[in-house]
Amino acid sequence: MSTVLPLRLATFNLYFADRLDRALRVAAEEPFLAGADLLALQEADADAAHRMADRLGLSVAYHAAARHPRTGRDFGPALLSRWPIQEHRRLELPHSGLHGLPRIAVAATVLVRGQPVLAYSVHFGTMREILPGQQAAQARVVLEDAARRPGPAVVAGDLNRKGLGRLFVEQGWSWLTRDVGRTHLVWSFDHVFVRGLNHGRAASGSVRAALGASDHRAVWAEIHP
Numbered sequence: 001m002s003t004v005l006p007l008r009l010a011t012f013n014l015y016f017a018d019r020l021d022r023a024l025r026v027a028a029e030e031p032f033l034a035g036a037d038l039l040a041l042q043e044a045d046a047d048a049a050h051r052m053a054d055r056l057g058l059s060v061a062y063h064a065a066a067r068h069p070r071t072g073r074d075f076g077p078a079l080l081s082r083w084p085i086q087e088h089r090r091l092e093l094p095h096s097g098l099h100g101l102p103r104i105a106v107a108a109t110v111l112v113r114g115q116p117v118l119a120y121s122v123h124f125g126t127m128r129e130i131l132p133g134q135q136a137a138q139a140r141v142v143l144e145d146a147a148r149r150p151g152p153a154v155v156a157g158d159l160n161r162k163g164l165g166r167l168f169v170e171q172g173w174s175w176l177t178r179d180v181g182r183t184h185l186v187w188s189f190d191h192v193f194v195r196g197l198n199h200g201r202a203a204s205g206s207v208r209a210a211l212g213a214s215d216h217r218a219v220w221a222e223i224h225p
Helices: 020-029 046-056 132-147 162-170 208-212
Strands: 007-013 038-044 059-062 074-081 085-093 103-112 115-123 153-158 190-195 201-207 218-224
Touching: 007 153, 007 190, 020 046, 020 208, 038 046, 038 115, 038 153, 046 059, 046 074, 059 085, 059 103, 074 085, 074 103, 074 115, 085 132, 103 132, 115 132, 132 153, 132 162, 162 190, 190 218, 201 208
Parallel strands: 007 038, 115 153
Antiparallel strands: 007 218, 038 074, 059 074, 085 103, 103 115, 153 190, 201 218
């Protein structure tokens, strides 16, 4: 049984961090976010990522994909951790979106209870920007990157298409949030996957209160021995 467990994971799309004060309040007040071991953020900027980390007492790995023309601020994913972050990097994804903006993932190695865990915060292109096959190509870059690094791994974030989850399952990942329900309008976009963590009990859910700060519900999952 893995010494990493128990583990609580979460993901929260901040909607350009436009309502950051509300998002910070939700994260601090909702137990499944406030108690997360790993929290993936999307549509963050550097200020939002670091303020969220400070509010929750977490370490932060943030990389900007680009400066977004809508806000004039940097825009990208972040990974926040209750455990030491050994290293982190920017993972380039194929197929740029609107305005030619690139898509990236943040990859980090986190030392959880003395064991390295590879973790990713992902935000794939929307159905308005790219074709389903191109979304799948973005997911495969993450899967191929993880396949080169054995050991426990976590992927959390905004897929922008639930069907991409099948690609993770085909590669042996556990889809912890498969039945979490809708997370953005009528769609189920926000999900968590794990590999190499032989858990016994698992639970997942979404945080409706996050809709006061974003157009997405935050999503959480926890696994126990």
